Amino acid sequence: MLTRAFVPLAAARFDHHFARHLPGESGPPRQPRPVHGACWSDAPPTPVAAPALLAWSDELAATLGLAPPDDAAAVADVLAGNRLLPGMRPIAACYGGHQFGQWAGQLGDGRAIVLGDLVAPDGQRWEIQLKGAGLTPYSRRADGRAVLRSSLREFVCSEAMHHLGVPTTRALALVGSGEPVLRDMFYDGRPAAEPGAIVTRAAPSFVRFGNFEIFAARSDHERLRLLADYVIDHYFPEIGGGGPARYAAWFAEVARRTARLMAHWLRVGFVHGVMNTDNLSILGLTIDYGPFGWLDVFDPDFTPNTTDQGGRYAYAQQPAVAQWNLLRLAEALLPLVERPQLLEAGLSGYGDAFEREWGRQARAKIGLADAAGDADDTLVAALFGLLPLTEVDTTLFFGALAEVDPSRLPETGLPPALAPAFYAPEALPAAFIDGLRDWLSAYAARLRSDGVSDAGRRACMAAANPRVIPRNYLLQEAIDAAAGGDLAPLARLLAAIRAPYGERPEHAGFTARRPEWARHAPGCAALSCSS
Numbered sequence: 001m002l003t004r005a006f007v008p009l010a011a012a013r014f015d016h017h018f019a020r021h022l023p024g025e026s027g028p029p030r031q032p033r034p035v036h037g038a039c040w041s042d043a044p045p046t047p048v049a050a051p052a053l054l055a056w057s058d059e060l061a062a063t064l065g066l067a068p069p070d071d072a073a074a075v076a077d078v079l080a081g082n083r084l085l086p087g088m089r090p091i092a093a094c095y096g097g098h099q100f101g102q103w104a105g106q107l108g109d110g111r112a113i114v115l116g117d118l119v120a121p122d123g124q125r126w127e128i129q130l131k132g133a134g135l136t137p138y139s140r141r142a143d144g145r146a147v148l149r150s151s152l153r154e155f156v157c158s159e160a161m162h163h164l165g166v167p168t169t170r171a172l173a174l175v176g177s178g179e180p181v182l183r184d185m186f187y188d189g190r191p192a193a194e195p196g197a198i199v200t201r202a203a204p205s206f207v208r209f210g211n212f213e214i215f216a217a218r219s220d221h222e223r224l225r226l227l228a229d230y231v232i233d234h235y236f237p238e239i240g241g242g243g244p245a246r247y248a249a250w251f252a253e254v255a256r257r258t259a260r261l262m263a264h265w266l267r268v269g270f271v272h273g274v275m276n277t278d279n280l281s282i283l284g285l286t287i288d289y290g291p292f293g294w295l296d297v298f299d300p301d302f303t304p305n306t307t308d309q310g311g312r313y314a315y316a317q318q319p320a321v322a323q324w325n326l327l328r329l330a331e332a333l334l335p336l337v338e339r340p341q342l343l344e345a346g347l348s349g350y351g352d353a354f355e356r357e358w359g360r361q362a363r364a365k366i367g368l369a370d371a372a373g374d375a376d377d378t379l380v381a382a383l384f385g386l387l388p389l390t391e392v393d394t395t396l397f398f399g400a401l402a403e404v405d406p407s408r409l410p411e412t413g414l415p416p417a418l419a420p421a422f423y424a425p426e427a428l429p430a431a432f433i434d435g436l437r438d439w440l441s442a443y444a445a446r447l448r449s450d451g452v453s454d455a456g457r458r459a460c461m462a463a464a465n466p467r468v469i470p471r472n473y474l475l476q477e478a479i480d481a482a483a484g485g486d487l488a489p490l491a492r493l494l495a496a497i498r499a500p501y502g503e504r505p506e507h508a509g510f511t512a513r514r515p516e517w518a519r520h521a522p523g524c525a526a527l528s529c530s531s
Contacts, residue, residue, distance in 0.1 A: 045081020
């Protein structure tokens with residue numbers, strides 16, 4: 001393993017692996033336009049007026065081999081795009097995508113600019129990207145900027161997902177731009193100026209399904225092959241062989257990673273909100289945090305995205321959407337494999353992998369480390385079928401369930417330990433009470449049949465069910481405070497989401513039900529793609 005001392009950001013050695021290995025172009029860097037025959041375009045950041053460092057991830061910095069900022073102003077200058085360091089070559093990637101089920105043509109990094117990459121002390125290469133750093137050739141009709149509202153949400157959620165154990169891109173820093181950005185938050189014809197910000201994202205690669213789709217759509221098979229070979233060589237080195245079989249084996253691994261990601265999303269109650277093909281990572285990471293949300297009330301049909309009127313990207317639809325997106329990726333890869341049958345194994349493998357992974361994670365949510373066949377699947381499905389009958393807080397319910405002894409039910413009603421999870425505990429439907437009592441009895445029988453100890457059950461549940469998630473109302477409170485210059489709520493929220501499992505008295509304020517004021521509040525109940 002490689003080791004080295006932590007270095008200040010200004011002394012870090014940057015490279016640009018993607019740009020060195022794949023064809024790019026150097027047309028007008030801030031002129032939105034069609035780009036052909038290139039995987040990337042030169043895209044220098046547009047400087048901002050008064051950059052200020054608002055948040056920093058010490059943990060990610062340590063992973064990257066970076067020292068904590070000793071000069072916040074100098075770090076903000078670099079991570080706002082005002083100053084380039086030696087070795088940096090800012091570029092924006094070319095890709096397309098299916099948006100809400102329709103082919104959208106060229107999309108690309110419209111406000112995301114990769115500065116270059118760093119080799120971490122463990123030898124892992126990480127791309128460093130600024131989101132909101134100005135116009136690129138792919139900005140279309142937008143301004144290339146981002147607001148504090150969306151940037152803070154992405155920074156916090158990236159940190160949260162990592163500590164929840166969900167594969168994700170990461171965020172290193174949040175920088176205020178010192179400039180206002182005009183946004184129409186709900187597309188209702190009432191735009192308003194909001195504080196601007198830039199989030200520094202990091203990932204081994206930001207390549208997504210859409211990077212391959214754009215070349216397939218243009219019949220640019222040469223660059224399609226170059227990109228696929230690059231990704232396999234550098235991110236899937238375990239896949240050997242050559243020719244069509246190699247591409248098929250790689251696609252099957254992408255499908256497996258995607259299935260695992262979907263199971264994690266369901267486990268923690270995360271809803272991405274905009275699962276277009278350009279928002280699915282080829283590495284199986286959560287990528288592009290836009291109008292995401294979390295299940296406060298358990299509702300399989302919940303979507304946080306006001307643009308998603310049909311609920312295409314609702315919580316329970318996400319695994320099926322991921323499979324649909326994989327089918328689009330398979331279509332894009334057809335020129336490389338020639339025979340569809342070679343990709344069909346990967347597509348069918350997705351379903352098998354998802355059922356296996358979700359079954360494991362769902363069982364863990366109720367404390368069953370070992371599977372007992374179809375009976376466990378039935379037990380889990382019965383519980384998830386009951387929860388929508390009333391307003392139950394998803395996160396609190398599974399935390400409370402761990403405290404319940406299902407073999408000792410009260411003569412009537414439900415165990416008192418469950419009451420804090422219900423939004424209207426005094427008005428629970430009789431069908432829900434009766435159904436959950438029956439379920440708890442069946443659950444107790446299942447635990448007895450395998451001799452599952454109470455301590456073992458609780459430990460399994462504690463590891464699978466977070467106590468703290470970045471609920472939308474918590475994020476909105478941090479956003480409102482930060483917009484007024486108060487970063488303390490953001491710091492407290494970050495401390496809580498970095499320790500999401502187990503009871504921590506100091507984080508009690510982050511484990512409550514969604515307050516009533518947040519039920520319909522902007523930024524809390526629903527969000528738009530405006531950011």
